[in-house]
Amino acid sequence: MSRLQGKIAVITGGNSGIGFATAKEYLAEGAKVIITGRKQQALDEAKEALQGKVLTVLSDTGNMKDIGQLKGKIESLAPKIDILFVNAGIGKFAPIDQVDEAHYDELFNINVKGAYFTIQQLLPLFNDSGSIILNASINAHIGMAGSSVYSATKGALITMARTLSAELLDRRIRVNVISPGPVTTPILGKIVPQEQVSQLREGIIAKVPLGRFGNPEEIAKVAVFFGSDDSSFVLGAELIADGGMATL
Numbered sequence: 001m002s003r004l005q006g007k008i009a010v011i012t013g014g015n016s017g018i019g020f021a022t023a024k025e026y027l028a029e030g031a032k033v034i035i036t037g038r039k040q041q042a043l044d045e046a047k048e049a050l051q052g053k054v055l056t057v058l059s060d061t062g063n064m065k066d067i068g069q070l071k072g073k074i075e076s077l078a079p080k081i082d083i084l085f086v087n088a089g090i091g092k093f094a095p096i097d098q099v100d101e102a103h104y105d106e107l108f109n110i111n112v113k114g115a116y117f118t119i120q121q122l123l124p125l126f127n128d129s130g131s132i133i134l135n136a137s138i139n140a141h142i143g144m145a146g147s148s149v150y151s152a153t154k155g156a157l158i159t160m161a162r163t164l165s166a167e168l169l170d171r172r173i174r175v176n177v178i179s180p181g182p183v184t185t186p187i188l189g190k191i192v193p194q195e196q197v198s199q200l201r202e203g204i205i206a207k208v209p210l211g212r213f214g215n216p217e218e219i220a221k222v223a224v225f226f227g228s229d230d231s232s233f234v235l236g237a238e239l240i241a242d243g244g245m246a247t248l
């Protein structure tokens with residue numbers, strides 16, 4: 001397939017999970033791909049796993065200085081871009097009485113502020129008719145106890161896609177959202193200790209009508225749709241890919 005032939009894509013947090021699977025899928029569809037991440041070793045490993053076919057940029061989405069330097073770093077690799085997958089994000093869960101300022105700030109800093117200013121900084125590099133895709137979550141739609149701050153960060157991305165689509169109409173840049181349900185990636189092991197991951201997974205699977213976690217590739221394919229001209233009439237929209245968890 002070559003639905004992204006000739007397109008240049010930037011994927012934030014592209015060294016792992018959904019971002020990595022999307023890099024792989026975008027390459028298979030003919031795109032030139034630049035992934036960002038906050039750890040050089042993880043970027044190097046991802047590049048090696050993709051046979052050296054991606055370009056990498058070290059950049060922390062939670063750091064405004066890094067975001068300020070991102071445009072220059074991307075520009076040195078590709079003067080113009082067509083697709084930005086704003087994927088870098090973290091999960092943290094706690095009931096409201098245990099949420100402190102650091103928990104709140106870290107989530108909003110990376111998931112919302114980082115996403116917003118990454119878009120702002122990279123907009124000058126965009127070709128007209130480009131596509132921006134935000135990775136939100138079904139947590140924005142379900143009342144999962146313990147997810148109040150995380151869910152709010154993802155809800156913010158959904159409204160951001162609508163307003164930015166309106167602001168970018170003259171450039172025909174479309175902004176859309178993917179809201180994944182539970183997907184098998186390293187993220188759970190970053191949220192709870194490794195020994196608790198399988199128990200957590202079982203509890204979540206019980207709530208998924210399809211009875212399983214999604215694969216990162218199943219989200220990557222949605223990211224191909226939004227990045228390609230197949231979605232040329234779709235803007236400010238959200239596609240929930242969740243095995244029915246929020247929708248049935």
Ligand SMILES: NC(=O)c1ccc[n+]([C@@H]2O[C@H](COP(=O)([O-])OP(=O)(O)OC[C@H]3O[C@@H](n4cnc5c(N)ncnc54)[C@H](OP(=O)(O)O)[C@@H]3O)[C@@H](O)[C@H]2O)c1
Nearest residue numbers: 013016017018038060061062088089137182183185186187
């Ligand atoms: N997996 C799910 O069930 C699920 C469901 C709904 C939504 N999502 C969303 O999907 C996105 C990708 O998550 P994933 O499941 O693929 O998890 P993942 O494997 O942990 O991937 C997240 C990526 O984002 C990067 N990242 C995090 N903070 C960053 C920062 N400050 N600067 C730069 N990169 C940063 C991570 O880098 P490090 O390796 O350095 O941490 C990693 O490369 C997230 O926004 C997440 O909220 C995931």
